[in-house]
Amino acid sequence: MAPARRSLGRDAAALLGLAVALSACGGEGGGGGGQSEASRVTVFAASSLTQAFEAMAEELEEDSPGTSIRFNFGSSSDLATQLEQGARADVYASADEANMIRVMDADLVEGEPSVFVKNKLEIIVSAGNPEGIRSLEDLENSELVLSLCNEECPAGKYAAEALDKAGVNVEPDSLETEVKAVVTRLQVGEADAGIVYASDVASAEGEVEGVPIPAADNVIATYPIAQLTDAESAAGEFVDFALSKRGRAILEEHGFLVP
Amino acid sequence: MRRPPRALVLLAALAASFFAVPLAALAWRAPWASLPEVLTTEVVGSALRISLVSSLAASALSAFLGLPLAWVLARVPFPGRSVLRALVTLPLVLPPVVGGVALLLALGRLGLVGRALESFFGVTLFGTLPGVIVAETFVAMPFLVLTVEGALKGLDPRYEDAAATLGASRGLVFWKITLPLAAPSVAAGAVLAWARALGEFGATITFAGNLPGETQTMPIAVYTALLRDVDAAIVLSLVLVAVSLLVLVTLRERWAPQA
Amino acid sequence: MSLEARVRARAGSLALDADVRAAAGETVVLVGPNGAGKTTLLRVLAGLLPLSAGRVTLDGEVLEDPAARRRLPPERRSIGFVFQDYVLFPHLSVLDNVAFGLRARGCSKDQARAEAQEWLERMGIASYASERPRVLSGGQAQKVALARALATRPRLLLLDEPLAALDAGARAEVRRELKASLGRFDGVRLVVTHDPVEAMALADRVLVLEDGKVAQEGTPSELSAHPRSSYIAELVGLNLWRGRGLGDRVRLDSGGEMLVSHAPVGEVYAALHPRAVSLYRRPAEGSPRNVWSGRIAGLEGEGGRVRVRVEGSIPVVAEVTPAAVAELSLIEGEEIWVSIKATEVSVYPA
Numbered sequence: 120m121a122p123a124r125r126s127l128g129r130d131a132a133a134l135l136g137l138a139v140a141l142s143a144c145g146g147e148g149g150g151g152g153g154q155s156e157a158s159r160v161t162v163f164a165a166s167s168l169t170q171a172f173e174a175m176a177e178e179l180e181e182d183s184p185g186t187s188i189r190f191n192f193g194s195s196s197d198l199a200t201q202l203e204q205g206a207r208a209d210v211y212a213s214a215d216e217a218n219m220i221r222v223m224d225a226d227l228v229e230g231e232p233s234v235f236v237k238n239k240l241e242i243i244v245s246a247g248n249p250e251g252i253r254s255l256e257d258l259e260n261s262e263l264v265l266s267l268c269n270e271e272c273p274a275g276k277y278a279a280e281a282l283d284k285a286g287v288n289v290e291p292d293s294l295e296t297e298v299k300a301v302v303t304r305l306q307v308g309e310a311d312a313g314i315v316y317a318s319d320v321a322s323a324e325g326e327v328e329g330v331p332i333p334a335a336d337n338v339i340a341t342y343p344i345a346q347l348t349d350a351e352s353a354a355g356e357f358v359d360f361a362l363s364k365r366g367r368a369i370l371e372e373h374g375f376l377v378p
Numbered sequence: 379m380r381r382p383p384r385a386l387v388l389l390a391a392l393a394a395s396f397f398a399v400p401l402a403a404l405a406w407r408a409p410w411a412s413l414p415e416v417l418t419t420e421v422v423g424s425a426l427r428i429s430l431v432s433s434l435a436a437s438a439l440s441a442f443l444g445l446p447l448a449w450v451l452a453r454v455p456f457p458g459r460s461v462l463r464a465l466v467t468l469p470l471v472l473p474p475v476v477g478g479v480a481l482l483l484a485l486g487r488l489g490l491v492g493r494a495l496e497s498f499f500g501v502t503l504f505g506t507l508p509g510v511i512v513a514e515t516f517v518a519m520p521f522l523v524l525t526v527e528g529a530l531k532g533l534d535p536r537y538e539d540a541a542a543t544l545g546a547s548r549g550l551v552f553w554k555i556t557l558p559l560a561a562p563s564v565a566a567g568a569v570l571a572w573a574r575a576l577g578e579f580g581a582t583i584t585f586a587g588n589l590p591g592e593t594q595t596m597p598i599a600v601y602t603a604l605l606r607d608v609d610a611a612i613v614l615s616l617v618l619v620a621v622s623l624l625v626l627v628t629l630r631e632r633w634a635p636q637a
Numbered sequence: 638m639s640l641e642a643r644v645r646a647r648a649g650s651l652a653l654d655a656d657v658r659a660a661a662g663e664t665v666v667l668v669g670p671n672g673a674g675k676t677t678l679l680r681v682l683a684g685l686l687p688l689s690a691g692r693v694t695l696d697g698e699v700l701e702d703p704a705a706r707r708r709l710p711p712e713r714r715s716i717g718f719v720f721q722d723y724v725l726f727p728h729l730s731v732l733d734n735v736a737f738g739l740r741a742r743g744c745s746k747d748q749a750r751a752e753a754q755e756w757l758e759r760m761g762i763a764s765y766a767s768e769r770p771r772v773l774s775g776g777q778a779q780k781v782a783l784a785r786a787l788a789t790r791p792r793l794l795l796l797d798e799p800l801a802a803l804d805a806g807a808r809a810e811v812r813r814e815l816k817a818s819l820g821r822f823d824g825v826r827l828v829v830t831h832d833p834v835e836a837m838a839l840a841d842r843v844l845v846l847e848d849g850k851v852a853q854e855g856t857p858s859e860l861s862a863h864p865r866s867s868y869i870a871e872l873v874g875l876n877l878w879r880g881r882g883l884g885d886r887v888r889l890d891s892g893g894e895m896l897v898s899h900a901p902v903g904e905v906y907a908a909l910h911p912r913a914v915s916l917y918r919r920p921a922e923g924s925p926r927n928v929w930s931g932r933i934a935g936l937e938g939e940g941g942r943v944r945v946r947v948e949g950s951i952p953v954v955a956e957v958t959p960a961a962v963a964e965l966s967l968i969e970g971e972e973i974w975v976s977i978k979a980t981e982v983s984v985y986p987a
Contacts, residue, residue, distance in 0.1 A: 161505070161589070166602075167605075169602065169605040169606060170605070170606055189589055189590065189591070189592070190588075190589070190590065191505070191587040191588050191589050192588050192602055192605065193583060193584075193587070193588050197475075197583070197584055200479060200482065200584070201482065201486075201504065201587060203488075204482040204483065204486030204489060204492075204504075205486045205487025205488035205489070205492065205496075205502075205504070206486065206487065206504040206505065206587065207487070207504070207505070299604060299605055303604065303608060306608050307608070322605075322606065322607075323608075326608075534724065536720055536724045537724060537726060539680075539683075539685050539711070539718075539720070539724075540720055540724045540726070541726075541737065541741070542684075542685070542710070542711040542712050543683050543684075543685070543711050543712070543714075543716060543717070543718040543786075544712075544737050544738035544741055544785065544786075544789060545712045545713075545738050545741040545742045545789055546712055546737070546738075546741040547712055547741075554737075555726060558728045559726075559727070559728060
């Protein structure tokens with residue numbers, strides 16, 4: 120006991136030293152990565168855009184060496200709250216219009232938002248579609264373990280609309296708070312089917328498959344993007360890139376529809 | 379020693395496996411081949427660094443501020459003490475995301491206090507390492523305060539009385555008697571706070587954002603990786619688990635060797 | 638050098654209202670039942686609890702006087718306190734425990750340790766200097782506590798139950814050493830105890846505290862001769878009754894009359910040693926007075942004697958030999974006859 124207590128102070132000092140050392144080498148790394156006096160664009164984006172936007176940023180940074188992009192991915196509504204509370208960002212890309220309107224109401228949007236991407240719903244099933252699901256009607260089978268989003272998240276709201284249009288009554292076995300959680304359930308085999316965005320299916324290609332929902336029943340989500348007030352000059356570059364031909368191609372690769 | 383009762387041992391084994399099996403499952407599902415590749419990415423390195431720096435800082439800050447608070451709660455009778463105690467436990471019961479929103483409303487750039495922070499000191503917390511530390515301290519400090527308050531209450535007040543009759547001023551009594559006698563519980567509380575801070579997700583992503591290289595801690599990196607692919611998320615989780623186990627085992631051996 | 642204290646203080650449901658005077662070189666022992674306020678009184682004197690009214694003066698210096706808004710905190714009173722169970726600091730060595738007070742009063746580390754070492758040598762426990770208190774026996778811990786309190790050279794020494802933490806075997810030896818140590822200390826000594834033997838052995842003067850008030854004060858011999866409360870009577874092992882003196886008898890407040898050789902007229906105490914109480918199986922013949930019957934409520938062996946508690950018209954404790962218990966076949970619950978001699982009852986004004 121006695122020697123242990125004596126070493127307490129030394130341990131604390133060692134840990135503190137470790138913390139300082141770590142933050143020091145972090146500072147160095149940050150400085151090295153910063154390159155010249157680059158214009159750094161901060162993009163707040165809905166988490167479903169993660170892969171597509173990271174791919175876009177990579178190309179954009181290559182094309183214009185003076186620009187670096189950093190992302191803050193999260194749920195559209197959390198991001199809107201952060202912006203309302205004064206978080207500094209240059210671009211906001213939301214997965215629905217409601218949250219973009221919140222940000223506009225806070226007088227934070229420069230000009231007008233543009234819809235740069237659309238997302239349609241798909242039925243998500245395990246790779247090889249072992250249950251042989253072909254349509255929304257097939258989801259009525261109560262033997263099936265069905266995973267949906269709750270209606271507080273846009274994907275859940277749209278799924279309910281789609282099921283309604285198709286006149287289908289389902290009993291979901293789980294209601295997730297986030298669309299990616301539905302994908303994860305399929306990936307780990309906890310569910311047989313779910314309804315998610317086509318882009319989500321594309322992001323987990325190989326482990327899951329998508330079953331299309333006919334246009335008549337489908338609900339199309341629209342993603343608006345906007346430059347924010349007092350933005351970095353290069354902010355427009357990112358918005359323009361997202362709306363450009365190349366940008367649309369990347370978005371399509373990741374399963375999105377483009378307008 | 380007499381043989382322990384079989385029922386107790388069985389239940390203890392059940393409890394132990396309750397912790398061990400999920401960990402084993404993570405290890406079993408992990409794509410070990412891709413481990414070196416994932417570990418060497420810049421994102422993981424910076425997330426690990428941010429997590430360690432911020433959690434150690436949060437633990438230190440919790441001790442620095444929480445110790446006096448615990449002392450006041452344990453030793454100074456005043457009206458509203460039970461209200462204050464309930465207030466301290468609030469972050470334990472509050473969903474962390476709600477805590478994050480509350481912090482944003484208080485310390486955000488347009489928040490109650492944040493406005494003053496910015497206009498007088500030019501300090502903004504969103505998207506910065508200090509912001510991460512604030513969010514983690516918010517959820518971690520109660521663990522330290524409650525642990526230390528309990529220990530101080532259990533401490534025979536006559537030790538302090540004896541020191542006073544020997545001529546020690548209040549300050550000297552605190553430093554030479556109270557603090558050393560409470561040291562083991564301060565250490566235990568700091569370790570608990572550190573562990574809680576290391577695993578913190580909700581308050582941090584809401585209050586400080588999800589900016590890789592700046593506020594993206596390991597748990598947030600796990601969440602973001604989950605948006606891309608589950609395997610990467612599992613690898614990151616394993617790293618987090620390994621680091622925390624390493625530290626906890628080391629600390630336990632040093633600070634509670636006879637346990 | 639002297640202590641003069643008029644203490645009015647509250648602690649929980651206890652209202653303390655006691656005057657204590659003690660001279661240098663004098664050992665005053667505070668006795669009283671549990672909850673009488675003995676420890677509270679010591680804490681008030683040490684400054685650990687505030688006075689609500691009254692005044693505490695040590696060697697002419699006013700330590701506390703609420704009326705004058707004066708109150709010295711404990712650390713500025715020249716008082717040594719030996720707590721019950723000793724309360725040695727578990728995280729410091731024995732030497733540093735004793736050196737603590739000197740360090741707190743601004744001595745250099747080396748000087749404080751050197752002086753502490755001397756105190757340990759004086760107490761004969763120098764070999765434990767570098768040990769932690771938890772390895773000490775009760776007697777050794779008491780010496781360390783005493784050395785720790787004395788090292789600051791206080792003018793008043795307070796000891797709270799200094800022997801209660803010891804087992805019976807060690808007590809006599811430690812008590813003798815404690816008495817010797819107290820004898821070498823030239824300030825005022827105030828000792829709290831609930832043990833009558835300890836009180837009688839250590840005290841120059843005894844102060845009986847009951848329910849926060851001083852019930853009686855005097856030398857040990859005064860107290861044992863003329864107890865003025867049932868607590869102190871029991872403490873010194875006497876039967877005590879209160880009543881009205883009527884010349885040759887006392888009418889007891891609890892009912893009944895007792896013949897005595899002489900009783901002043903007015904409120905009196907009547908005290909009787911249990912050895913002077915005789916027990917019979919049948920009504921005693923001969924002298925018909927001061928005889929009554931009762932039921933045996935308890936038998937207690939104590940040092941070769943048996944104390945027999947008898948409940949009846951006049952409750953009384955008798956002390957008999959174990960042989961007598963066998964001969965009379967005394968059994969709890971049985972009826973017994975009691976007789977006392979009028980000349981053995983000591984009567985004094987209340």
